[in-house]
Amino acid sequence: MTKRQTTIITILSVVAFIMALLVSGRYWFRLDLTKNKAYTISKVSRNLHTELPDPVNITYYLSNKLRTVLPAPGEIEDMLKEYTAYSRGKIRLTVRDPVKSGLDEAEQLGLQPRQVPVVEQDQTSLITVYSGIVIEYLDKMEVLPFVISTDSLEYDLTSRIRSMVNDQERWVGVLVGDNFRQWNEDFGYLNSFLNEAGYRVRPISPGEEIPRNTPGLFVFGGVEDLDEWALYRIDRYIQLGGKVFFAVKGVYIDTPYGTIQAREQNNLGLLDMIASYGAIVRSELALDRNALTLQYQTRTQYGGVQIRIVRYPLWIGVRSENGNKEHPVSSSFNGLDLYWSSPIELPSIDGVESTVLFTSSAEAWSMRQSFYTNPETPSYMLEMEASDTRGEKILGVSLNGIFPSFFKGSEKPVREGSDEELPDMPDYARASRIIVVGDVDFATNMINATQARQNMEFLLRAADWLVSDDDIIGIRNRQPQIGRFDKIEDPQIRTSAMRFSQILNVGIIPLLIIGAGLFIASRRIKSVRKESLDAMNSEQKTNETDKEENNDDIQK
Numbered sequence: 065m066t067k068r069q070t071t072i073i074t075i076l077s078v079v080a081f082i083m084a085l086l087v088s089g090r091y092w093f094r095l096d097l098t099k100n101k102a103y104t105i106s107k108v109s110r111n112l113h114t115e116l117p118d119p120v121n122i123t124y125y126l127s128n129k130l131r132t133v134l135p136a137p138g139e140i141e142d143m144l145k146e147y148t149a150y151s152r153g154k155i156r157l158t159v160r161d162p163v164k165s166g167l168d169e170a171e172q173l174g175l176q177p178r179q180v181p182v183v184e185q186d187q188t189s190l191i192t193v194y195s196g197i198v199i200e201y202l203d204k205m206e207v208l209p210f211v212i213s214t215d216s217l218e219y220d221l222t223s224r225i226r227s228m229v230n231d232q233e234r235w236v237g238v239l240v241g242d243n244f245r246q247w248n249e250d251f252g253y254l255n256s257f258l259n260e261a262g263y264r265v266r267p268i269s270p271g272e273e274i275p276r277n278t279p280g281l282f283v284f285g286g287v288e289d290l291d292e293w294a295l296y297r298i299d300r301y302i303q304l305g306g307k308v309f310f311a312v313k314g315v316y317i318d319t320p321y322g323t324i325q326a327r328e329q330n331n332l333g334l335l336d337m338i339a340s341y342g343a344i345v346r347s348e349l350a351l352d353r354n355a356l357t358l359q360y361q362t363r364t365q366y367g368g369v370q371i372r373i374v375r376y377p378l379w380i381g382v383r384s385e386n387g388n389k390e391h392p393v394s395s396s397f398n399g400l401d402l403y404w405s406s407p408i409e410l411p412s413i414d415g416v417e418s419t420v421l422f423t424s425s426a427e428a429w430s431m432r433q434s435f436y437t438n439p440e441t442p443s444y445m446l447e448m449e450a451s452d453t454r455g456e457k458i459l460g461v462s463l464n465g466i467f468p469s470f471f472k473g474s475e476k477p478v479r480e481g482s483d484e485e486l487p488d489m490p491d492y493a494r495a496s497r498i499i500v501v502g503d504v505d506f507a508t509n510m511i512n513a514t515q516a517r518q519n520m521e522f523l524l525r526a527a528d529w530l531v532s533d534d535d536i537i538g539i540r541n542r543q544p545q546i547g548r549f550d551k552i553e554d555p556q557i558r559t560s561a562m563r564f565s566q567i568l569n570v571g572i573i574p575l576l577i578i579g580a581g582l583f584i585a586s587r588r589i590k591s592v593r594k595e596s597l598d599a600m601n602s603e604q605k606t607n608e609t610d611k612e613e614n615n616d617d618i619q620k
Contacts, residue, residue: 105147105150105218106218106222106538106539108222108535108536108539109147109150109222109539110150112150112151112154112155112222112225113150113151113152113153113155116151116155116225116229117229118201118202119153119154119155120151120154120155120156120199120200120201120228121155121158122148122155122156122157122158122197122198122199122200122221123157123160123197124140124144124157124158124159124196124197125160125161125162125165125170125175125194125195125196125198126141126159126160126161126162126194126195127162127163127193127194127195128161128163129191129193130180130193130194130195133182134180134212136195136212136213136214137195137212139214140195140211140212140213140217141159143218144159144197145157147218147221155225162175162194170194170196173196173198173207174196174207174209175194175198175207175209175210176196176209176210177193177210178192178193178195178210178212179191179193194210195210195212196208196209196210196211197211197221199224199225199228201228201229202228204228204231206224206228206262216261219261219536219539220261222536222539223261223262224262226536227262233264234262234263234264235265235266235278236258236263236265236266236278236280236281236282236527236530236531237265237266237268237274237275237281237282238251238265238266238267238268238281238282238284239267239268239274239281239282239283239284239286240267240284240285240286241284241285241287241289241294242284242286242288242289244320245285245508247265250508250509251284251507251508251509252509253508253509253511253512254507254508254520254523257520257523257524258523258524258527261524261527263527266278268281270289270290270291270294271291271293271294271297271479272297273297274297274298274300274301274306276301276304276306278301278306279530279532280306280307280308280309280527280530280531281298281306281308281309281530282308282309282311282507282523282527283309283310283312284311284504284507285311285312285313285504286312286334287313287314287316287330287331287334287335288316288329288330288331289332290333290334291332291477292332292333292477293478293479295333295334295337295470295471295477296476296477296486297486298337299470299471299489300486300487300489302341302467302493302496302498303467303469303489303490303493303496304490305494305495305496307496307497307498307530307531307532308496308497308498308499308530309498309499309501309523309526309527309530310338310343310498310499310500310501311501311504311506312338312345312406312500312501312504313345313404313405313406313504314328314329314335314345314346314347314348314406315327315328315329315347315348315349315404315406315435316328316330317403317404317437317505319505324404324437324438325435325437326349326404326435327435328347329347331347333470335347336470337470338500339411340413340467340468340470341413341416341463341468341470341498342410342411342412342413342416342418342463342467342498343408343409343410343418343461343500344408344409345406345408345500345502346406346407346408346409346430346502347406347432348407348431348432349378349404349406349430349431349435349437350380350402350405350406350407350424350428350429350430350431350459350502351377351378351428351429351431351446351447351450352377352381352424352425352428352429353377353425353428354380354383354424354425354428355376355377355378355379355381356375356379356380356381356401356514357373357374357375357376357379357514358373358374358376358379358439358513359371359372359373359513360374360439362440374440376439377446378403378404378431378437378446379402379514380401380402380405380428380459381399381400381401381514382399382400382401382402382422382423382459383399383425384397384399386424386425387399387421387422388419388420388421388422390419391419391421391462392528392529392534392538393499393525394421394422394460394522394525395537396525397422397522398518398521398522399518400422400459400460400516400518400519400522401506401511401518401519402502402506403503403505403506403510404437404503405459405502406502406503407424407430407457407458407459407502408458408459408461408502409458410458410461413465413468414468415465415466415467416464416466417463417464417465418462418463419461419462420458420460421460421462421501422459422460423456423458423459424456424457424459425456426455426456427454428455428456429447429449429450429453429454430449430453430457431446432453433449434448459501459502459503460499460500460501461499461500462498462499462500463498463499463500464495464496464497464498465495465496466493466494466495467493467496467498468493469489469493471489476488497529497530499526499529499530506519507519507523525537
C-alpha cells in the first residue's frame, strides 16, 4: 500500500466516524434482550411526533452532585435523549442543574428535593439533590417531582404529553361505598399511586350525581350501604357509556374492629345489579393452597405477647401464570395479593362479552357455610368443604358491551324527606366497560401487610383500560417486572425442580468440574510427555549427528 492510499483511507475513516456521530442523534440501535422489550422505546412513543402540532419542551432538573453518587440519573438522561431523538425535532430536551438555575425556581415548579446518603473519606453525610422533570406544551405544564428510575419514565412522558396535546385531563372518579371506609385514610397508597401516574382523583359521595364526562369510576364496596338511590346513579352512568371498576365481596369481614370475623353480607342491591351486568359475586370465601403468610400477635399462657407467622389460605397470592395474557389489563400480569376474596361466576348476558382476567390455582376451594377466619383455626376445619368445592376459582373479570339497565321497568327511587328527583334513564344504552374483582381489601392500605405493590400496578392498568388508552397500557406492560421468588406453586413440579436443582448443583456441576480438571490434567501430562519425547528425540538426533561428524573426521 502506497503512502497516498494510506492517507486517503485515513481521511475516509475519519469522515465516516464524524458522519456516524452526526446521525447517531437521529438513528438509534439498541440490543434489548428483555422478554417484553422493557428498555426499547415503544411504537406509540416513536410516533408521538405525528400527534404534536406544536413543540414540547422537556427540562430535566438534575443536581450535578447526584451524577457522581448514583448511576440512575445517567440512565434517565440517556433515555430522555433517545426519547427526543425519535420526535424529529418536535420534542426538545434541556438538562439543568437546579443550583445554577436557582433553587427558588425549582421549588416553584413543584420539584421535590430528596436527601441521599454519600460516603466521602470514610464519613457518611446527607446531601440534598433534585432529579425532576418538567414538561411544557404551549401554556400547559406537567411536573414529575422526583424521578430516580427509568421503569415508568416512558409511560409518564407519553401519557402526560398526549393529555396536554388533546387538552384532556387524565382523571378518574372514586366512590367508596362502605360507610366504615374513607378514601384519604383507607386508600392512601392507591391515591398516591394514581397521582404519581398523572391521574387526578375526584372522590364522589354515594348518591351524588356522577358527572357524565367522568372517564372512569372506581366503586369500592357498598354491598350493605349503597341504597337504590346510589345504585340508580351508577346504573345511569353505565347506560350513558361510563366505565366502572367494581371491587366487592360477598362476605363481610370485620376489619374495622380487628376481629376479622366473617358473615354473609346484607345485600341492598349492589351484588344483584352487578349480576345483571354479567358477573355473579358469590356469598362465599375462596381459599387456596397458594396462600400468603399472616403475621399477628397472640397471648401466651403466661400472659406474654408472641408474634406468630402462619400460612393463611384465606389470603391468596394469585400467580402471574393465572392471569389472562390476551387481555390488555392482565397481559403483563405480575400477580395479586387478595384478602378474603369471593369467587365469581359468569352467566350469559345478551350483548355482553365476558373475559376472565385472573383465577386462583387449581388447588383452591370455597367456604360457603361456616366462615372460619381465625388464623389459629385447624386446617381440617378450613378444608371441611374442600372435597366438594375444590378447583380453579374466577377472581377477576372484565365485561364489555351494552349492559341492560338494572332499573329497567322499575320506578325511579325516591329519598325520604327529599324533593330531589332523579333524571330519566337514556332512551338507548351505550357500549361500556366493566371490571369486577371479588375483593375490596386488596385496594386498601392493607397491601402494606404483604408489600403488594403489584396490586397498585394492576389498578393503574385497569384505570388506563377504563379510559380507553389501550396503547398506553402497552407501554406499562413493557416495564421491567419482578415476580415472586416462590413462583412454582404446584407441589410436584416444585419438588421436581428442587430435586433437579440439588442434582445439578451438588452432583452434575462438581462432576463436570472434576472431569474438566482431569481432562486438562491429562492434556498437560500428554503435552509434557510429548515435549520430553521430542526433547529426547532431538537430543538423540543431535548425538547421532555429532557421532557421524566424528566418524567423518576420523576417516579423514
